[in-house]
Amino acid sequence: QVQLVESGGGLVQAGGSLRLSCTASGRPFSGYAMGWFRQAPGKEREFVAAITWSGGSTYYADSGQGRFTISKAYTENTTSLQMNNLNPDDTAVYYCAAGAHGIVIVTSPSAYEYWGQGTQVTVSS
Numbered sequence: 001q002v003q004l005v006e007s008g009g010g011l012v013q014a015g016g017s018l019r020l021s022c023t024a025s026g027r028p029f030s031g032y033a034m035g036w037f038r039q040a041p042g043k044e045r046e047f048v049a050a051i052t053w054s055g056g057s058t059y060y061a062d063s064g065q066g067r068f069t070i071s072k073a074y075t076e077n078t079t080s081l082q083m084n085n086l087n088p089d090d091t092a093v094y095y096c097a098a099g100a101h102g103i104v105i106v107t108s109p110s111a112y113e114y115w116g117q118g119t120q121v122t123v124s125s
Contacts (some may be wrong), residue, residue, distance in 0.1 A: 002026040002114050003097050011118030012086055015124070020081040022096030022116055024069055031102040034079040036070060038092035038121075047107040048094070049081060059105040063119070086123045093118040 008020040022034070034051040049070040051058045058070050069082040079096060097112035106112075 002098075004098060004114055004116035006096050006116040006119040009094060009121045011122045014087050014123055014125050016086055017082070017084045018086065018121060020083065020094055020096075020119060020121070022079045022081075024077045024079075024114075028076075029077055029098060032070075032098045033102050034072065034102070034105065035106070036081045036094060036107055037095045037097060037098065038094045039118075040092040043092075045095070045109050047109070050080065050105050050107065052105060053102040057105055058059055059107070059109075070073065079086075080098065083121075086121075088123045088125045090121060091123050092121060094121050097102060 004022055004026045006022050012018055031113050033052050037045050037049040038048050039045040039124045047061050049068055051070045057070045068084045069086045072079050095118045098114040099112040
């Protein structure tokens with residue numbers, strides 16, 4: 001059974017930082033691209049960042065450009081999202097996802113086959 005487990009969420013003041021991690025288990029994730037999405041109350045799930053299987057390409061939504069960094073640790077089957085200079089608009093449940101499109105960047109949630117359960121990020125003003 002495939003599992004993606006997120007961790008690292010929490011409560012932080014505006015201007016602070018958090019590092020989210022997503023650990024994959026249950027099958028080899030070789031060839032899978034990884035993405036981070038978020039969903040705030042009353043809003044649709046939105047793309048945050050993505051990284052190709054090789055780690056050679058990354059892409060960010062405008063909202064996180066310059067503040068967020070996505071990375072992979074292959075030996076640990078872990079994908080991380082470093083978030084700096086957080087603001088209240090970043091408050092949401094953050095989800096990691098894996099997609100077999102591997103070598104390309106895809107921002108649509110429908111392209112990702114596996115999802116984690118989500119981790120809450122709350123930024124206070």
